[in-house]
Amino acid sequence: MRRRTAMLALAAALCAGAAQATDKPVKLIVPAPPGGTIDVFARIISDQLALEIRQPVIVENRPGAGGAVAVKYMLSQPADGSVLLVSVTNVLTEAPHVLKSGFDPLKDVKPIAEMARSAMLFIASPQFPAKDAREAIAYVKANPGKVSVASYSPGTSSQYASAILNQKAGLDMEHVPFPGSAPALAQVMGNQIPLMFDGSVTSKPLIAAGKVKLLAVAYKSRMPEYPDVPTMAELGYPELNFSNWAGVFASAQTPAAVLEKVHAALTKINAVPAVRARYASTGFEPIAEPRSLQQAEEDVRLEYERNGAIVKAFGIKLN
Structure with a gap:
């Protein structure tokens, strides 16, 4: 009974906000084709989420336009937590500097959970x-x-x-x-x-x-799987510190209470040892300490601004 109660609570947390059936499938939108890195990552999340809430969790691939196709699709759906974006941050912090994305990455999208990092x-x-x-x-x-x-x-x-x-x-x-x-x-x-x-x-x-x-x-620290391989900073190039974090994002129109509940559910999933082991097996580094919604939003902003400065400094344009 306790286990069933906990699962029902998780389902309610994920789908709360708008009046909707608890058996409504949850969609995880991926801005890449099937079989790619972020697609694999999304399926790790979906598998565990489906186990936790005992309802369908569907991964839907919508590649194209540097991720804009997937983001705009998510933004066109009800902002109730049932349609979410699974992506790496470059969709929001890199591509919009050189592509006409049709959305404001800092105003229209909210990061919910930072889950793993790729150096x-x-x-x-x-x-x-x-x-x-x-x-x-x-x-x-x-x-x-x-x-x-x-x-x-x-x-x-x-x-x-x-x-x-x-x-x-x-x-x-x-x-x-x-x-x-x-x-x-x-x-x-x-x-x-x-x-x-x-x-x-x-x-x-x-x-x-x-x-x-x-x-x-080309990251700030050596990687556990390559302990003998130095960083570019160690060789005298500290500016070469690049990584993207992968996680889950929602429409900024989603009610704050829903964002908090989805954040809590995903934080719980991200702490499951089997999930973290699957991240590591694909090359992702699990993020050890959970980041709050406010911290995740600030992290996206800082990454966006840093990349914007690089694009301006080097005159980088879409070829």
Whole structure:
């Protein structure tokens, strides 16, 4: 009886606010195709959420326009907590600086829960003649105009990182953007483009398989799975500190009480050891300490403003 009462309470927490049936499916909207990183992340959440509330939790993929398609769809639905966005923050903090998104990322969307983080890695093709970032930088300097660097999209932190390294290290790497990590990584694996800054989630299995080479971590701290790999800050480039957190977002029109209840439900899910283990297995770093709604909103604002300053400083535009 106690277990049933707890589950009913969780269901009510998730769907409270508007008068709606408790058996109404919950939709988690993903701004990426099936099988991608954030899609996998969303299905980890949906599996646990369905177990907790004993009602359908549906993952719906709506890729396109740098995430704007998914965000605008969510904003078009009733703001009652039954349609939520599962995404990494770059949809709100990077893409709107270079794409006409059709929404205000700081006013129209509210972050509900920060759940896991993906750090940026500096990687190379297996054939690239450098075993680490220091040697890679020396090689680029010794071969001016001959080395290119891929990114998973123009106007993203993948491009920001290479632009900053070019400036700070006095390099001239040519930026070659792709529509996503997968096509960019294919070029790196094939040695057509030797270097790239990529997220840990998509790079991790390729590093383990020897298909790409890890040169350095472009994040503020070393990663537990790569304890011997230094950060770019340790090599003298503290500006190369990039990561995105993944979590759940809602329409800003959602009542505050509903946001608080959904936040509580997701915080409970995020503490489940099996969920955290699944995050880690995909390359995400679980966020250890829960962030409040107010803290999450401030985190998005700071990331948005930092990225905006980078875009302005480097004159980054959509190619």
